[in-house]
Amino acid sequence: MDKIVSSAADAIADIAPGAVVAIAGFGVPHRWPSTLVIALREAGTSDLTVVCNALGMGPLSPHILAENRQVSRLIAAFSTVAGMPSVAEEQIAAGQMAFELVPQGTLVERLRAAGAGIGAFYTRTGVGTPVADGKETREIDGVPYVLETALPVDVALIRARQADAAGNVAFAGASQNFAPSFARGASLTIVEADEIVPIGAIPPERVDLPGIFVDRVVASAVGSALTPQMMAAAQRQQAPIDQARSYLGRPGLSRELMALRTARLLRPGSYVNLGIGMPTLVGNFLFESDVTLHAENGILGYGASVDLEQADPDLYNAGGQLVTALPGASFFDSVAAFEMARGGHVDTVILGGFQVDAAGNLANWSTPQMAGGGVGGAMDLVAGGAELIVLMEHADRGGNPKVLRQCSYPLTGVGCVDVIVTDLALIRVTPGGLVLEEVAPGFTPQEVASLTDAPLIVPDTVPDMV
Structure with missing residues (x-):
């Protein structure tokens, strides 16, 4: 044969x-x-x-x-x-x-x-x-x-x-x-x-x-080595580490600080999936933690991102970033990767978001400006019942709130969000409503509430983030 x-x-x-x-x-x-x-x-x-x-x-x-x-x-x-x-x-x-x-x-x-x-x-x-x-x-x-x-x-x-x-x-x-x-x-x-x-x-x-x-x-007849041009295109999919966005004339948290605060929410010994975009930054703050990272393309136990010169072109996460494989890592196909997610074996999922609403609904794959969209593995990841943390800025580039009474964009999942981390606040989704647990330094709970469309439950004492 x-x-x-x-x-x-x-x-x-x-x-x-x-x-x-x-x-x-x-x-x-x-x-x-x-x-x-x-x-x-x-x-x-x-x-x-x-x-x-x-x-x-x-x-x-x-x-x-x-x-x-x-x-x-x-x-x-x-x-x-x-x-x-x-x-x-x-x-x-x-x-x-x-x-x-x-x-x-x-x-x-x-x-x-x-x-x-x-x-x-x-x-x-x-x-x-x-x-x-x-x-x-x-x-x-x-x-x-x-x-x-x-x-x-x-x-x-x-x-x-x-x-x-x-x-x-x-x-x-x-x-x-x-x-x-x-x-x-x-x-x-x-x-x-x-x-x-x-x-x-x-x-x-x-x-x-x-x-x-x-x-x-x-x-x-075409080599598999990644060129700088190819990787530059891949990195454009990722959220850049930019300067903090301003609200009421003051800066909120930078994306790095948002990722750091999110990393501190993760439980030792847990399996965690990082969505593309801003959530990938969370991986930069897990070096000393007992957290195992899972990716939809088929890797469990990956580490920090690496430069092209140091990289193996076949070691990458779901966002296309070149990474290391840690001791004990394993490789598999996407069928197995989603069995892990939908089957409830992944403990925590961190995704970006366009909108989250008071009922814990998430919209993160399409906007009115898109003819199609990009859902990736997000719908499968939220279907498995894992803890879901949404990491996003508090408002879009037009200044419109992203934490809403009701999502207006097409939904990714219904009632699936547990925690929202923005550049202004840490908000927990509860059966009684959205609870404001922390605010960015330099902002008051009342100011954060004024920049949020959904009603917030504000405790007597709300500490600063990070």
């Missing part, structure tokens, strides 16, 4: 116009099957439905297919990230690309189900949000669930560290992400490998994807 194909052009030659193509990869620069994507662009195959986490950015990502007007429909967890314009967003807004938003955990589970011969499944992810609109919902043991159908695809394009002629695959570090589930859900799976090795060179216990799920193997 020999599944090796001589060129990427030959490997993708029979992908027909109108095909549904799943392309694995994570973040902006990480582990795209770039040789195959470039070959598909050069073939000019049109009217594609692309299934992915996001289209990424730059000349090595599926972004180039949208740029070349080859994508008519996008099924993804992101069409954009707030503050980052994208070709996909432009085409969605112009009616040139259809868009179906699917939370990351639901996306990988739909592909996995297709490969397992399971037609549909019930999930708590998306209950009470626009993702559930038009879908069957059902109570099981008193808990509401949404019915999601399997998502079979025509072709999956994935990248691996090693593959052999039998199609056995080994991934590197935290780079499995969507690849195993995408391969299982496809009628035809094409693997681009950095190294093609003889059959038997990958020990059986090191095979991450058995050859039965793989149809073709081609050697990668």
Whole structure:
């Protein structure tokens, strides 16, 4: 059995116009099957439905297919990230690309189900949000669930560290992400490998994807090393450490101080997920703590972010930041990562937010300015019942309050928020309302209440933050 194909052009030659193509990869620069994507662009195959986490950015990502007007429909967890314009967003807004938003955990589970011969499944992810609109919902043991159908695809394009002629695959570090589930859900799976090795060179216990799920193997012609330009694009997804925002003519807390206060809320011995954007800064203050960090792309036990010169390109968190793997770390795919989250094994989740309201509802994936949006794994993360801390500025850039009586943006989760940390306050969500527990130095509780749309319960004594 020999599944090796001589060129990427030959490997993708029979992908027909109108095909549904799943392309694995994570973040902006990480582990795209770039040789195959470039070959598909050069073939000019049109009217594609692309299934992915996001289209990424730059000349090595599926972004180039949208740029070349080859994508008519996008099924993804992101069409954009707030503050980052994208070709996909432009085409969605112009009616040139259809868009179906699917939370990351639901996306990988739909592909996995297709490969397992399971037609549909019930999930708590998306209950009470626009993702559930038009879908069957059902109570099981008193808990509401949404019915999601399997998502079979025509072709999956994935990248691996090693593959052999039998199609056995080994991934590197935290780079499995969507690849195993995408391969299982496809009628035809094409693997681009950095190294093609003889059959038997990958020990059986090191095979991450058995050859039965793989149809073709081609050697990668594009290196996996991250360039400064690629990492600069990735870092633009992250919230910069900026100067403190001013309220009533005085500065609130800087983002670093907000992250420090949030880090102090974490319990020793807990498993914690940090959302993209500002929450990633919390990781900078956990060096001496007994906290284990979890990321949706498939790593448990990662450490501090590192510079490009010191980095392993296959060690990164869900925000695409290059990190270290601590002693005792483990790697897995996104299916397992979301089993940990939805199954209640993650203790605390820290997410950014556009809005939080008095009922503890969270909105953090779309604004009226977005044609699509970017939910990522947030809906899955809040569905598991973990403690949820929302880290965000007290007001948006227009000065509008973000802690509201009722969210006006599409919801990420219903009644899921436990604590809100802003640059002005620490607020706890309770059955009786929002309790103001701490205020930023230099501000009074009354001033914070005046800058908050939702009513606050103000104790007799409210200490300073940090």
